[in-house]
Amino acid sequence: MKTSLYIALRMKDRIFSIWLLLFVLITGNVFAQQNNDGAWQKIQNAFSEGDYQLAIHLAGEMEIAPGDSLKYFRTLSSAYYRMGNYREAKQYGLAALDIAPDERTVLNQLGALYEAEQNLPKAIKYYGLLLRTDTLNAYYLRQYGFVHLKAGFKQDAFRYLAQAYRLNPGDVVVVSALSDLLMESENYNQADSILQIAFYGDSTNVKVLLAIARSKYQQKEYAEAVRNLEKVNRQIDIPEYYIKMLGYAYLQIDSADHAIHWLERLVHSEQKEFVHYYLAIAYGKKGDPDASLFHYRKAIDKSVSENIDRYYAEAAKLHESKGDYPKAIEYYRKALDYKKLPRYYYELGILSDTWFRDKNMALTYFKKYLKSGDVNPAFRAYAERRARDLQEHLHFTDEASN
Numbered sequence: 001m002k003t004s005l006y007i008a009l010r011m012k013d014r015i016f017s018i019w020l021l022l023f024v025l026i027t028g029n030v031f032a033q034q035n036n037d038g039a040w041q042k043i044q045n046a047f048s049e050g051d052y053q054l055a056i057h058l059a060g061e062m063e064i065a066p067g068d069s070l071k072y073f074r075t076l077s078s079a080y081y082r083m084g085n086y087r088e089a090k091q092y093g094l095a096a097l098d099i100a101p102d103e104r105t106v107l108n109q110l111g112a113l114y115e116a117e118q119n120l121p122k123a124i125k126y127y128g129l130l131l132r133t134d135t136l137n138a139y140y141l142r143q144y145g146f147v148h149l150k151a152g153f154k155q156d157a158f159r160y161l162a163q164a165y166r167l168n169p170g171d172v173v174v175v176s177a178l179s180d181l182l183m184e185s186e187n188y189n190q191a192d193s194i195l196q197i198a199f200y201g202d203s204t205n206v207k208v209l210l211a212i213a214r215s216k217y218q219q220k221e222y223a224e225a226v227r228n229l230e231k232v233n234r235q236i237d238i239p240e241y242y243i244k245m246l247g248y249a250y251l252q253i254d255s256a257d258h259a260i261h262w263l264e265r266l267v268h269s270e271q272k273e274f275v276h277y278y279l280a281i282a283y284g285k286k287g288d289p290d291a292s293l294f295h296y297r298k299a300i301d302k303s304v305s306e307n308i309d310r311y312y313a314e315a316a317k318l319h320e321s322k323g324d325y326p327k328a329i330e331y332y333r334k335a336l337d338y339k340k341l342p343r344y345y346y347e348l349g350i351l352s353d354t355w356f357r358d359k360n361m362a363l364t365y366f367k368k369y370l371k372s373g374d375v376n377p378a379f380r381a382y383a384e385r386r387a388r389d390l391q392e393h394l395h396f397t398d399e400a401s402n
Contacts, residue, residue, distance in 0.1 A: 043075060052079040070099045074106055086113055102133050111143060120151040138168035146177065154181060165194065172198055176211045183215055191215050206232055210242065222249040240266060248278055256285040273302040277311060289318045309338035316347070325355040342374035346383060353386065363390040 039062045046055035056079045064072050077092035090113060096106045111127035114120070124147050131140045145160030161178045164171065175198045182191035192215055198208045209228045216224035229246045232238055238246065247263035250256075259282040266275045280295035296315035300308060316331035329351050336344045349365035356362065366387040374380065 040071075047079070050082075052082045055079045056083070070096055070103065073099070074103065077106060078109060081109055081113055086117060089113055102129075104130060104133055107133070108140075108143070111147070115147055115150070120147060123147045124151065136167065138164045138171065141167065142171065142174050145174075149177065149181075154184075157181065169194075169197060170201055172202070172205055172207050176207050179211050179215065183218055188215060188219050204231075204235065206235055213242065213245065217245055217249060220252075222252040225249045226253065240269060244275065244278075247275075247282075251278055251282055251285075254285065256282045260286070273299045273305060273307070273311075276302060277307070280311075280314065284314075284318065289322055293318050306338075309335040309341070309344075312338070313344060313347075320351065325351055329355065340372075342369055342372035342376075342379075345369035345372060346374075346379050349383065349386070353390070359390045359394055363387060363394065366390070 043055045073092045073096035080089035093110045107130040114122035127144045141164035149157035179191040213225045213228040226249045247259045250259035276295040276299035280292045283291035299311045312331045312335035316328045319328040345368045353362035366383045
């Protein structure tokens with residue numbers, strides 16, 4: 001009897017201990033979960049305020065519940081990424097993918113991270129994995145298209161960006177990139193078509209207006225390029241690339257004053273030959289040969305292109321118009337040093353014939369022009385006639401002197 005009572009009491013104690021243990025475990029987990037919920041809320045608040053360092057600190061103090069590992073790795077990866085610590089961001093991101101290989105937030109973040117590092121093959125890999133999770137997601141297609149574009153795979157980029165556009169025609173970032181690719185292949189009708197749709201959606205969008213201006217400029221529709229760039233100018237300070245475009249466009253529609261106004265803004269900030277070359281043309285159209293010559297000389301000084309002969313030739317024309325024939329001859333000779341163009345021989349023949357009493361030099365240049373194979377009928381006819389006259393003149397002069 002005593003033995004049975006003892007056993008019953010032991011069983012009762014054991015059952016009580018088990019229930020007590022279960023109670024402790026359950027209440028402990030509840031309190032831990034409550035604590036974690038509070039910690040996650042603090043981390044979320046830190047993210048909202050942009051205090052990623054605090055978010056990392058708070059996550060480091062947490063006791064990770066078994067079901068929170070993915071969330072933990074994903075959060076730390078995101079925080080380190082925003083802090084610019086790509087090494088840690090990658091480690092936590094890859095740890096998250098070990099748990100959930102199709103985790104979209106992490107795949108997108110790793111794609112962006114590798115893209116920022118210029119590791120484009122890895123960026124393509126993770127954006128590709130992201131796209132596989134949803135092949136009809138316009139944003140995923142956009143990211144995949146852009147990273148292909150950065151890597152130089154333009155055909156692939158066009159394909160993915162076109163798909164993104166079909167799914168979301170209102171994405172002006174895609175519209176701008178897609179229109180540039182279409183312009184590059186000289187498919188201006190399609191480029192203008194999608195740009196026009198974007199313009200109707202938002203007629204003040206700077207990115208769209210700049211894309212339209214680029215298209216019109218490339219098609220030599222300079223008045224339209226000017227119109228769109230002036231719209232941009234009413235909203236922002238136009239970047240230097242577009243200032244040069246605007247100045248040249250004004251030049252092409254014979255608005256020299258406007259061209260000078262814009263191009264002069266680049267003289268100190270962008271010391272390149274073409275700015276001075278366009279200014280030289282603009283001042284020439286305005287009837288200011290001295291300013292024009294100044295900029296031609298600057299273009300020559302700054303020249304790194306193969307156009308230097310043209311700058312010398314244009315400057316020679318200005319010297320000729322001012323009656324400074326020796327200087328005109330000097331500049332045409334310098335132009336010849338860079339390119340043996342038939343026109344330069346012809347002009348030197350004319351100038352030498354006008355300026356020098358000794359006609360041997362003029363005859364030499366006319367003969368070189370005729371040997372050049374130039375097919376300009378007016379020039380050839382004059383050069384042949386004048387060379388013949390000069391030859392006779394020199395022959396009779398020689399006879400007379402003898």
